[in-house]
Amino acid sequence: MSEDQTPPGRVKRGVKPSGKPTLKTIAQMTGLAVTTISRALNNAPELAQDTRDRVQKIAAEIGYLPDRAALRLKTGRTNVVALILEPDEQIYGFGTSLVTGITEALRDTDYHLVITPLFRNVPAIEPIQHIVRNRMADGVIFSKAEPFDERIRFLLDNNFPFVSHGRSQWPEQHPFADFDNEAYAYGATLRLASKGCKKVSIVLPDSALTYTDHLKAGVERGAREAGIAFEFAADVNLGSATDAIRNYVIKRAKRPERPDGYVCASELSALAIIGGLNEAGLAVGTTTHVVTKQASDMFMQFQPGAETVFEDFAEAGRNLGQLLIRRIGGETGGLHWMAQPRFDWPTS
Structure with a gap:
């Protein structure tokens, strides 16, 4: 046999193989044992750095991917993080951001993100239970936390790693990332009072959500401190159709003691409210004022005349990912992050 020939069933060292690459493929290409290849791909510190680098470089070049089923059987890990999103959470880039x-937080880790949809009329706990009972992921992220959220209770009781976007009122500490909505609503109300508003209103989220209470507390505190009136919009919430919010604002503008200032908890509701105010003949920025949270550049393209406070959902995502990796790694205390609103009001 010439030195250029390779025995049948063998992969010539240094030559990229055909077919799906395996640990054995990399071992044949490098001359290293399969166990050494496995340790190198897992960055085992006892191996020399140049060995780990060489193995990982070859694995990347030939497109090696670990067998997740085998990994789960061997280690109990999936290297998957599940994000549960409702389809409507894509509005204005919340889900995308x-x-x-x-994904930025998971970069350079062994973890991959899998999005699990939560459809309307499906109990929010169902996808959580499916993931935990079938060990579909090593950790889970979800939003719209409630004060006594059954998802959080289930995950705590099962000691399953998770991070919620929003807080609960369970006595046990749990990992979360959140925006200080009470501070936002308080500051926004004071801003409206400084613009001469005598009565402020807010279209709140669903009453079951924790941050609804935070927004209510902020508006009430700010209004009482400024000595102005306040009200919470009736018959509509942030989940209502934009037409319903718009029509509510139009009708409310025609009744006595109408609000002349609105605190908005989302861009979409702000656009509906501004549309209703304009249709009612109230000029936003002069006879009526609006302060809203802003999460995208698109909002200001409409030149709505509202003042805005930025909420960075991409930053929230980075913190959610980082906190979850730490929780999967065994940490249990101090796993929370709270974004504070920045009030950069115009000087004019």
Whole structure:
């Protein structure tokens, strides 16, 4: 046999193989044992750095991917992080921004992000239970936390790693990332009072959500401190159709003691409210004022006349991902992050 010939069933060292590459493929290409290849791909510190680098470089070049089923059987790990999103959470880039931040946090780790949809009329706990009971992921991220959220209770009781976007009122500490909505609503209300508003209103999220109470507390505190009136919009919430919010604002503008200032908890509701105010003949920025949270550049393209406070969902995603990796790694205390609103009001 000439030195250029390779025995049948063998991969010539240094030659990229055909077919799906395996640990054995990399071992044949490098001359290293399969166990050494496995340790090198897992960055075992006892191996020389140049060995780890060489093995990982070859694995990347030939497109090696670990067998997740085998990995789960061997280690109990999937190297998967599950993000549960409702389809409507893509509105104005919430879902996209969150995914961007989470994937940045997972970069250079062994973890991959899998998005699990939560459809309307399906109990929010169902995808959580499916993931935990079938060990579909090593950790889970979800949003719209409730004060006594059954998802959080289930995950705590099962000691399953998770991070929620939003807080709960369970006595046990749990990992979360959140925006200080009470501080936002308080500051926004004071800003409206400084613009001469005598009565402020807010279209709140669903009453079951924790941050609804935070927004209510902020508006109430700010209004009482400024000595102005306040009200919470009736019959509509952030989940209502934009037409319903718009029509509510039009009708409310025609009744006595109408609000002359609105605190908005989302861009979409702000656009609906501004549309309603304009249709009612109230000029936003002069006879009526609006302060809203802003999460995208698109909002200001409409030149709505509102003042804005930025909420960075990509930053929230990065923190959600980082906190979850730490929780999967065994940490249990101090796993929370709270974004504070920045009030950069115009000077004019």
